[in-house]
Amino acid sequence: MNAFINHFSFEFRTGIRNKTLLLMNYLFPLGFYAMMGLLMTGINSTFRETMIPTMTVFAVLAATILGLPDLLVTAREAGIFRSYKINGVPAFSILVIPALTTILHTAVVTIIITATAPLFFDAPLPVNWLGFIVTFLLMAFACAGFSVLIGVVSSSSRMTVLWSQLIFVPSMILSGMMLPYSMLPEAMGKIAQLLPATHAMNAFRGLALDLTADFNPIGSLIILLASGVLAFGLAIYLFNWDRRNSTQRGHPLMALLVLLPYVIGILLLS
Amino acid sequence: MNEPLIQVRDFRKIYGDLVAVDGISFEVQRGEIFGLLGPNGAGKTSTLESLEGLRAPDGGSLQLMDVDPAHQPRKLRNLIGVQLQTSGLPDSINLDEAMKFFCAYHGVVPRYDLLDRFGLKEKKRTQYYQLSAGQQRRLGLALAVAHNPPVLFLDEPTAGLDVASRIELHNLMRELQAAGTTIILATHDMAEANEMASRLAILLHGKIAATGTPLELTATGSGFTKVSVRTKGSSLSDPDLNFPAVSKHISKDEYVIYYSTDIGPTVSAIITHVKVQEDTLVDLRVERPSLEDRFLEITTTGGVQ
Numbered sequence A: 001m002n003a004f005i006n007h008f009s010f011e012f013r014t015g016i017r018n019k020t021l022l023l024m025n026y027l028f029p030l031g032f033y034a035m036m037g038l039l040m041t042g043i044n045s046t047f048r049e050t051m052i053p054t055m056t057v058f059a060v061l062a063a064t065i066l067g068l069p070d071l072l073v074t075a076r077e078a079g080i081f082r083s084y085k086i087n088g089v090p091a092f093s094i095l096v097i098p099a100l101t102t103i104l105h106t107a108v109v110t111i112i113i114t115a116t117a118p119l120f121f122d123a124p125l126p127v128n129w130l131g132f133i134v135t136f137l138l139m140a141f142a143c144a145g146f147s148v149l150i151g152v153v154s155s156s157s158r159m160t161v162l163w164s165q166l167i168f169v170p171s172m173i174l175s176g177m178m179l180p181y182s183m184l185p186e187a188m189g190k191i192a193q194l195l196p197a198t199h200a201m202n203a204f205r206g207l208a209l210d211l212t213a214d215f216n217p218i219g220s221l222i223i224l225l226a227s228g229v230l231a232f233g234l235a236i237y238l239f240n241w242d243r244r245n246s247t248q249r250g251h252p253l254m255a256l257l258v259l260l261p262y263v264i265g266i267l268l269l270s
Numbered sequence B: 001m002n003e004p005l006i007q008v009r010d011f012r013k014i015y016g017d018l019v020a021v022d023g024i025s026f027e028v029q030r031g032e033i034f035g036l037l038g039p040n041g042a043g044k045t046s047t048l049e050s051l052e053g054l055r056a057p058d059g060g061s062l063q064l065m066d067v068d069p070a071h072q073p074r075k076l077r078n079l080i081g082v083q084l085q086t087s088g089l090p091d092s093i094n095l096d097e098a099m100k101f102f103c104a105y106h107g108v109v110p111r112y113d114l115l116d117r118f119g120l121k122e123k124k125r126t127q128y129y130q131l132s133a134g135q136q137r138r139l140g141l142a143l144a145v146a147h148n149p150p151v152l153f154l155d156e157p158t159a160g161l162d163v164a165s166r167i168e169l170h171n172l173m174r175e176l177q178a179a180g181t182t183i184i185l186a187t188h189d190m191a192e193a194n195e196m197a198s199r200l201a202i203l204l205h206g207k208i209a210a211t212g213t214p215l216e217l218t219a220t221g222s223g224f225t226k227v228s229v230r231t232k233g234s235s236l237s238d239p240d241l242n243f244p245a246v247s248k249h250i251s252k253d254e255y256v257i258y259y260s261t262d263i264g265p266t267v268s269a270i271i272t273h274v275k276v277q278e279d280t281l282v283d284l285r286v287e288r289p290s291l292e293d294r295f296l297e298i299t300t301t302g303g304v305q
Helices: A002-017 A019-043 A046-076 A079-088 A093-122 A127-151 A157-174 A186-194 A195-210 A217-236 A252-269 B044-051 B075-076 B095-106 B114-117 B133-145 B163-176 B190-196 B214-219 B263-276 B291-301
Strands: B006-014 B019-031 B033-037 B061-062 B081-082 B152-154 B182-188 B199-204 B207-212 B227-233 B244-254 B254-260 B280-287
Touching: A002 A019, A002 A093, A002 B095, A019 A093, A046 A079, A046 A093, A046 A157, A046 A195, A079 A186, A079 B081, A093 B263, A127 A157, A127 A195, A127 A217, A157 A186, A186 B214, A195 A252, A217 A252, A217 B006, A217 B061, A217 B263, A252 B044, A252 B254, B019 B044, B019 B061, B019 B182, B019 B207, B033 B044, B033 B190, B044 B061, B061 B163, B061 B214, B075 B081, B081 B114, B081 B133, B095 B114, B114 B133, B114 B280, B133 B152, B133 B163, B163 B182, B163 B254, B182 B190, B190 B291, B199 B214, B199 B291, B207 B214, B207 B291, B214 B291, B227 B263, B227 B291, B254 B263
Parallel strands: B033 B182, B033 B199, B081 B152, B152 B182
Antiparallel strands: B006 B019, B006 B061, B199 B207, B227 B254, B227 B280, B244 B254
């Protein structure tokens, strides 16, 4: 337990010391929040209604999907995982602790956004705080799971960027953050349902704000939870402390199984 | 020094079509400094990494203090300390944190005193990436010995170190050895291997090409001993002059250099000849083949165990 706490404490500090992580955890989401608050609230007054959840989802996506995978790939390529293995650091800690500390950083950013958005941009607070907190936690859990999985299966930092952008860019456009989900063509809507951000926005609307969800928000929470559990399970199973290790378990393509809850969601949710 | 602490039997490691290690066997005794030498790709790293539990053997067996490194990682963890060639630490970790971090996973009290001992006292709050190469090496070694392991693996420990740090590290290795620590030393530095290792194995193409003490290895080669002689007069200037056991000779500067397979008769005959010619000996030097000469001989001609 002492080792776990020690490791957690170090990783949390890394999230602030490391310039890239500082950018992804704090500067980018808070800068984007300030910019969107100044620009979008003037252009589109309905943006205010979902401003807090939208900026929260953005902060989670930036910190996890854009920040976390490269941290893991870089550590593996630098031989840090080899050193960890020799010294008895378990794969579980290597993957879960950075994910937990990243979630903690996004929680800090979410608190800043939630505390300041009503003051500066007249954004409404959530009407159901429990729904807001549960949705935030499950969204962060699911995205952190995606991130560690990307970090585990990516062969290089370049591949990490590719996989991360494959999730980040569609999330920005299709998830309901920038334009309402209801405006999407049906086929696009189905594709959007493959993204954790879409389910997070849907759950925020239905469970935290006084708005109508586009589909079953409880179903969205279950999908986020299932995909998070699946992603961490797959990441730990596929984890390799060194790409030259000839005893790797499973094929990296197994990672695609993480989409299973989303595919089932497309079939069941309406 | 007669208790085998590490036993390697017919060890094989294969990557696809490449046989990296081809059935090698050796033993390391308690308290030895055992050197592993070999050119790049000879199988040193595969052997070390398998003993460290990082890779599973594809044949044969490995035992370290009766522990199978591939299948008993938990037992192995506190038996070995490893100083890796690459960093093995996150850039942003500072020295105090690194010591605390690794000691916590080994379940021991942090050994901050080792940071002082290794000349890193002033750098405790410095992040890893801000250290010089030598400081990074010293930190790696401090972390490797912090949990007091009976077996220590050192991979190129003095690469990038200045002379003072190198001497300090060698002194520390001797201290650890005296305290009963067994050290496996992989190095390209022949002088270091010659000076520090109790025994050596030279790996070539996945096989052990030669093994023994540094003295045994240098003595068993086909290399010649160089006898360099300088006289006041010209008693050695005749090119047809021949001495026992000398296979060739050359003149360089004011010296005549004889390549001898048996220095006793050669030196004796040279001294007698100079005396008979009423010449005066100014300088006579005998240079035995170095470990480096022997290593080059083995790696260029191939050797057998």
